[in-house]
Amino acid sequence: MSVATLTEIEQLIQDVQSFSPDADASLIRLAYDFSATAHAGQIRRSGEPYLQHPLAVAGILSFLKLDVTAIVAGLLHDTVEDTVATQEELEKKFGKDVARLVDGVTKIGKIPFKSYEEKQAENFRKMVLSMADDIRVVFIKLADRLHNMRTLEHLEETKQKQIAQETIEIYAPLANRLGMSWMKQELEDLCLQYLNPDAYAMLKLRVAKRDEERYQYIESVIAIACETLQKAGLSGEVKGRPKHLFGVHQKMERQGISFEEVYDLTAIRIITDTKLNCYAILGLIHSIWPPVPGRFKDYIATPRSNLYQSLHTTVLGPQGEHVEFQIRTAQMHRIAEYGVAAHWRYKEDGAITDRDEKVFSWLRQFVEWHKDLSDNRQFMDSVKLDLFHLDLFHDVVFAFTPKGEVKELPAGSTPVDFAYAIHTEVGHHCLGAKVNGKIVSLRYHLNSGDTVEVISSANQVPHKGWLKFVRTTRAKARIKHWLKGEEQKQGLELGRRLLEQEFRRHHLSSAQLFKSNELARVAQEFGVETVEELIRMVGYGRLPAMQVVTKLLPAQHSEPGKDESISEVLLLKPQPALLEAKAVKVKGSGDVLMQISKCCHPIPGDRIMGYITRGRGLTIHSVTCPNWEALDYEKERLVEVEWETDIQGTHAVRISVVAMNQTGVLAKVSSAISSCQANISRAEITTRDDGKAVLDFVVDIANTLHLDRMLQAIERVDGVTTATRRRGWQGSR
Numbered sequence: 182m183s184v185a186t187l188t189e190i191e192q193l194i195q196d197v198q199s200f201s202p203d204a205d206a207s208l209i210r211l212a213y214d215f216s217a218t219a220h221a222g223q224i225r226r227s228g229e230p231y232l233q234h235p236l237a238v239a240g241i242l243s244f245l246k247l248d249v250t251a252i253v254a255g256l257l258h259d260t261v262e263d264t265v266a267t268q269e270e271l272e273k274k275f276g277k278d279v280a281r282l283v284d285g286v287t288k289i290g291k292i293p294f295k296s297y298e299e300k301q302a303e304n305f306r307k308m309v310l311s312m313a314d315d316i317r318v319v320f321i322k323l324a325d326r327l328h329n330m331r332t333l334e335h336l337e338e339t340k341q342k343q344i345a346q347e348t349i350e351i352y353a354p355l356a357n358r359l360g361m362s363w364m365k366q367e368l369e370d371l372c373l374q375y376l377n378p379d380a381y382a383m384l385k386l387r388v389a390k391r392d393e394e395r396y397q398y399i400e401s402v403i404a405i406a407c408e409t410l411q412k413a414g415l416s417g418e419v420k421g422r423p424k425h426l427f428g429v430h431q432k433m434e435r436q437g438i439s440f441e442e443v444y445d446l447t448a449i450r451i452i453t454d455t456k457l458n459c460y461a462i463l464g465l466i467h468s469i470w471p472p473v474p475g476r477f478k479d480y481i482a483t484p485r486s487n488l489y490q491s492l493h494t495t496v497l498g499p500q501g502e503h504v505e506f507q508i509r510t511a512q513m514h515r516i517a518e519y520g521v522a523a524h525w526r527y528k529e530d531g532a533i534t535d536r537d538e539k540v541f542s543w544l545r546q547f548v549e550w551h552k553d554l555s556d557n558r559q560f561m562d563s564v565k566l567d568l569f570h571l572d573l574f575h576d577v578v579f580a581f582t583p584k585g586e587v588k589e590l591p592a593g594s595t596p597v598d599f600a601y602a603i604h605t606e607v608g609h610h611c612l613g614a615k616v617n618g619k620i621v622s623l624r625y626h627l628n629s630g631d632t633v634e635v636i637s638s639a640n641q642v643p644h645k646g647w648l649k650f651v652r653t654t655r656a657k658a659r660i661k662h663w664l665k666g667e668e669q670k671q672g673l674e675l676g677r678r679l680l681e682q683e684f685r686r687h688h689l690s691s692a693q694l695f696k697s698n699e700l701a702r703v704a705q706e707f708g709v710e711t712v713e714e715l716i717r718m719v720g721y722g723r724l725p726a727m728q729v730v731t732k733l734l735p736a737q738h739s740e741p742g743k744d745e746s747i748s749e750v751l752l753l754k755p756q757p758a759l760l761e762a763k764a765v766k767v768k769g770s771g772d773v774l775m776q777i778s779k780c781c782h783p784i785p786g787d788r789i790m791g792y793i794t795r796g797r798g799l800t801i802h803s804v805t806c807p808n809w810e811a812l813d814y815e816k817e818r819l820v821e822v823e824w825e826t827d828i829q830g831t832h833a834v835r836i837s838v839v840a841m842n843q844t845g846v847l848a849k850v851s852s853a854i855s856s857c858q859a860n861i862s863r864a865e866i867t868t869r870d871d872g873k874a875v876l877d878f879v880v881d882i883a884n885t886l887h888l889d890r891m892l893q894a895i896e897r898v899d900g901v902t903t904a905t906r907r908r909g910w911q912g913s914r
């Protein structure tokens with residue numbers, strides 16, 4: 182009777198159906214055909230057809246006993262990246278889930294890799310996990326990497342080293358993190374082979390030689406253990422443990438000990454059926470060989486964070502040699518070997534759709550298996566720890582600096598948060614950012630894998646509006662701190678100016694007063710500690726400057742300022758501030774770095790247009806700005822913008838009023854302006870030869886509607902000929 186050789190794909194289907202009898206074979210075949218067509222003509226470095234690779238990856242996934250969706254995605258995992266096949270095509274033919282898995286694997290493959298320091302590597306591993314909506318993406322990526330490592334010999338040496346380095350820093354620890362110890366060990370051994378070929382060759386030789394020498398001894402220990410178990414009526418499988426070369430190598434390096442010292446330890450594993458039997462067998466082993474003190478570890482009661490469970494003990498075996506035992510149930514063993522993947526084989530129904538469900542179901546199931554342990558604090562804590570880690574990934578993004586450094590930030594973080602994560606000064610001067618080479622708004626929400634280049638300017642300073650969208654407490658704290666310092670500085674300066682003015686009016690010398698102790702005395706009288714604070718109080722408007730003067734001149738009464746003209750009021754006002762950038766929104770995005778142009782100075786209500794300048798971001802001009810022609814603009818740099826609908830605050834506008842030059846006209850016009858709830862921050866009168874006067878004002882108004890209303894009110898004033906808004910800002914004095 183001859184057994185027909187199965188084709189590789191039929192073998193795969195048979196394997197899958199051996200653990201999942203209902204598996205849809207036609208779907209697997211379809212994926213195979215699709216992949217074969219897509220990769221047709223492509224050859225791997227080994228000379229094999231490319232198809233061998235996805236087939237091998239699917240084989241590893243089948244070995245992990247994953248579901249059909251994952252296996253199909255494994256067959257297709259390189260089609261979108263390396264062939265003409267598209268995401269849409271996959272979705273149409275194989276469904277959303279498969280398409281999404283392939284997309285996830287493709288994305289992880291695109292993350293730039295540079296050699297990382299320890300913390301970086303940990304961030305990176307977390308990032309890989311966080312980017313995978315579905316833990317199966319990570320399984321496929323690991324299977325992909327494992328097969329590439331297994332066939333690494335065909336690449337040139339530099340490439341080998343680079344891939345092995347990435348594997349040892351990222352993927353082996355990732356496999357470990359997911360509790361997939363066999364994969365971790367195989368990856369590590371392969372890495373050692375390429376990263377340190379001499380050490381690998383030496384170890385391989387010595388281990389083989391040693392195993393030969395020790396074969397008899399190990400067999401005798403196993404025989405005694407088996408016999409003891411049988412006599413006690415306990416079932417259990419007793420085995421020697423497979424060798425992990427990298428582990429031996431690491432131990433030698435880290436502890437600075439010889440091969441013999443590491444390797445002399447005989448390692449035996451006993452796999453039994455129940456947890457109770459684990460403890461019973463432990464007692465039995467301890468009864469025939471004395472335990473070495475301090476070497477017993479109960480990872481059943483207290484599992485490791487990757488859910489590893491086992492009892493570990495070292496005993497003085499035959500001839501007084503150290504023998505290490507690991508005792509665990511078959512289920513614990515499966516978890517020790519397959520970790521998270523161990524759970525997947527039970528999920529064949531595909532009933533779980535929610536992505537969180539997918540990530541957590543294994544944990545929940547695990548908790549269910551161990552309900553009887555739920556009162557064990559430590560156990561629960563370790564499970565929580567894992568839940569916490571996994572859960573956090575949904576709330577965390579990992580973004581890169583242009584140098585490849587990873588920053589971990591809460592989800593919803595913006596380029597400003599990123600800038601502050603680099604350095605406070607970088608945050609303070611953050612003007613904009615490029616994400617993956619494209620300019621984005623400061624409110625842009627970063628995604629994992631983004632490379633962020635902060636654009637900064639010495640002139641930029643933190644903005645109060647930033648507090649509304651930054652996400653990290655660090656950024657918030659730094660911005661608030663800066664704003665507070667700034668407020669104090671401004672308060673101090675304004676207070677000083679107010680006092681100086683008040684001193685002048687009373688013919689007091691500011692220079693002398695600020696130097697003397699007089700102000701310190703006044704400060705004390707107001708219950709303030711320092712002169713600086715006194716000045717700030719004046720600046721904040723909590724203490725009228727007049728009152729300070731009164732304390733300095735107790736005998737005299739200050740006379741009311743007889744020439745409190747409008748122009749003097751102006752002195753107290755800071756320069757009209759440029760419109761806040763948040764007042765304007767760019768169509769199709771949030772706010773970007775922008776400034777209101779000084780040539781036409783539009784206000785809310787004006788029709789506006791954005792122009793992307795080189796280096797200064799977006800400038801906002803009025804559509805009627807006379808400078809458009811002079812700008813010599815490039816059409817592709819024009820951006821449609823519009824005002825936000827709920828702009829707070831006022832904006833400075835220049836108006837010009839022509840009136841008969843008669844007494845009282847300034848007062849009347851001023852009062853008309855005030856009656857419209859507009860502030861005058863500057864006034865200037867020019868008398869013309871024709872007997873008319875030109876009154877130039879700078880007023881703070883809300884928008885064009887407000888402005889029109891005010892201009893009409895002014896024109897109704899007796900003696901006024903015209904009231905118009907003046908364009909242009911600079912050089913207007």
Ligand code: MN
Nearest residue numbers: 234258259325
């Ligand atoms: Mn691949």
